Amino acid sequence: MTKQKDTKTVKGDQTKTLILETALEMFQERGYNETTMRAVAQKAGVSLGNAYYYFHSKEHLIQAFYQRMQDSHLAAALPALESEKTLKARLLTMMRTKMETMEPYHQFAGVLFKTAANPDSPLNPFSDETDPVRDASIQLFAQALDGEKIRIPKDLRAELPYLLWVYSMGVVLFWIHDRSPKHRRTFRLLDHTVDLLDKLIHLASNPFMRPLRKQALRLVQEIKEALPDGDEHE
Amino acid sequence: MTKQKDTKTVKGDQTKTLILETALEMFQERGYNETTMRAVAQKAGVSLGNAYYYFHSKEHLIQAFYQRMQDSHLAAALPALESEKTLKARLLTMMRTKMETMEPYHQFAGVLFKTAANPDSPLNPFSDETDPVRDASIQLFAQALDGEKIRIPKDLRAELPYLLWVYSMGVVLFWIHDRSPKHRRTFRLLDHTVDLLDKLIHLASNPFMRPLRKQALRLVQEIKEALPDGDEHE
Numbered sequence: 237m238t239k240q241k242d243t244k245t246v247k248g249d250q251t252k253t254l255i256l257e258t259a260l261e262m263f264q265e266r267g268y269n270e271t272t273m274r275a276v277a278q279k280a281g282v283s284l285g286n287a288y289y290y291f292h293s294k295e296h297l298i299q300a301f302y303q304r305m306q307d308s309h310l311a312a313a314l315p316a317l318e319s320e321k322t323l324k325a326r327l328l329t330m331m332r333t334k335m336e337t338m339e340p341y342h343q344f345a346g347v348l349f350k351t352a353a354n355p356d357s358p359l360n361p362f363s364d365e366t367d368p369v370r371d372a373s374i375q376l377f378a379q380a381l382d383g384e385k386i387r388i389p390k391d392l393r394a395e396l397p398y399l400l401w402v403y404s405m406g407v408v409l410f411w412i413h414d415r416s417p418k419h420r421r422t423f424r425l426l427d428h429t430v431d432l433l434d435k436l437i438h439l440a441s442n443p444f445m446r447p448l449r450k451q452a453l454r455l456v457q458e459i460k461e462a463l464p465d466g467d468e469h470e
Numbered sequence: 471m472t473k474q475k476d477t478k479t480v481k482g483d484q485t486k487t488l489i490l491e492t493a494l495e496m497f498q499e500r501g502y503n504e505t506t507m508r509a510v511a512q513k514a515g516v517s518l519g520n521a522y523y524y525f526h527s528k529e530h531l532i533q534a535f536y537q538r539m540q541d542s543h544l545a546a547a548l549p550a551l552e553s554e555k556t557l558k559a560r561l562l563t564m565m566r567t568k569m570e571t572m573e574p575y576h577q578f579a580g581v582l583f584k585t586a587a588n589p590d591s592p593l594n595p596f597s598d599e600t601d602p603v604r605d606a607s608i609q610l611f612a613q614a615l616d617g618e619k620i621r622i623p624k625d626l627r628a629e630l631p632y633l634l635w636v637y638s639m640g641v642v643l644f645w646i647h648d649r650s651p652k653h654r655r656t657f658r659l660l661d662h663t664v665d666l667l668d669k670l671i672h673l674a675s676n677p678f679m680r681p682l683r684k685q686a687l688r689l690v691q692e693i694k695e696a697l698p699d700g701d702e703h704e
Contacts, residue, residue: 350590356584410693410696413696414696424692425692428688428689432685432686432689435685439682448666448669451665451666451669452666454662455662458658458659459659462644462648462659
């Protein structure tokens with residue numbers, strides 16, 4: 237580690253990025269379980285201690301990857317949302333920018349999925365460990381719902397960002413297994429699901445639907461509480 | 471292998487059951503990947519050739535397990551359905567008998583899940599290899615919808631058995647991770663989801679909902695076609 241104060245942060249960021257990039261490349265080539273921190277450090281040309289200084293474990297490398305995806309999505313979505321006023325257009329913008337951000341990592345996402353699909357894995361998107369990135373993503377969906385033309389009842393609005401995040405995880409799952417050219421199938425699915433979601437949200441916002449909506453939202457709450465993370469709040 | 475004709479089938483069935491029981495026990499104790507066919511044969515007291523005669527691979531043991539669960543569910547559900555006339559009561563009966571059938575295998579289901587959750591695994595409930603059991607389960611849901619008091623439009627009725635099967639897979643996933651005493655949480659979830667499903671099916675059956683229903687069913691079709699099995703029919 238460099239001890240020179242001025243350049244320390246910049247150099248640290250560079251080293252951190254280098255380690256992350258190297259690790260992602262190796263995970264993609266060899267698989268997650270087959271790649272050791274030692275091998276990552278060696279290939280990145282840093283000491284093992286240095287690698288562990290930036291990433292306490294292999295899992296932290298994946299968390300950093302999730303975080304980077306989330307940052308990129310935020311950077312792409314916010315300006316794109318500015319010109320969209322309707323719920324449908326805003327949801328579509330959210331989902332398209334998300335998938336475009338992830339596109340370069342399609343192969344790696346497939347490798348990662350084999351590990352992360354297990355709900356007991358700390359790499360699972362529903363796990364405690366992925367909390368901060370999940371919360372940031374849910375927060376972004378909440379912002380997408382804040383268009384001026386959008387009227388959604390309070391109870392639904394409170395849960396919708398989370399439900400949209402779950403939906404987005406479903407789309408990512410579809411995309412991981414999508415072998416169509418340029419993943420056109422995923423983008424077609426986006427168009428069709430967002431169109432339907434828009435209609436369903438409008439339907440659920442109708443005063444006549446209040447009892448059914450309340451019941452469905454209670455059920456969402458019940459399922460959320462049963463998730464590992466939910467137990468804390470019981 | 472015995473060559474005596476009269477008792478061959480009975481003895482064969484017994485041997486087959488013995489091998490399956492032994493394998494399930496060992497999978498549960500050691501894990502699926504850690505158990506070899508050789509070890510199963512040895513513990514069951516049969517030759518390796520004999521074990522392979524009945525089960526061509528470890529995967530076939532799991533398929534046999536799925537098949538047995540399905541047979542037990544059928545045997546429990548059919549008589550119970552006879553006295554139930556409403557959609558809600560019939561769905562509840564279907565789901566309760568399903569979970570009761572699986573109850574003794576809760577621990578094993580957890581072990582199995584770690585392997586089967588990967589969509590590329592032939593043990594995944596959506597894979598080609600699990601076709602016959604999945605079809606039998608979907609068929610059973612179709613029978614549950616055939617109550618005399620139940621009116622569901624044709625288009626929805628055609629897809630509903632499949633959708634209910636997907637729902638039941640979701641419940642199984644919840645149950646696998648349910649650590650509440652006697653899995654009460656799962657049974658409570660059943661009550662609440664079936665109640666909501668019943669209302670949603672009635673809502674979707676309303677003539678006013680026709681356009682939205684058609685659109686949702688087209689989307690279901692699109693997603694089904696994207697699943698590995700769906701490709702064949704394209």
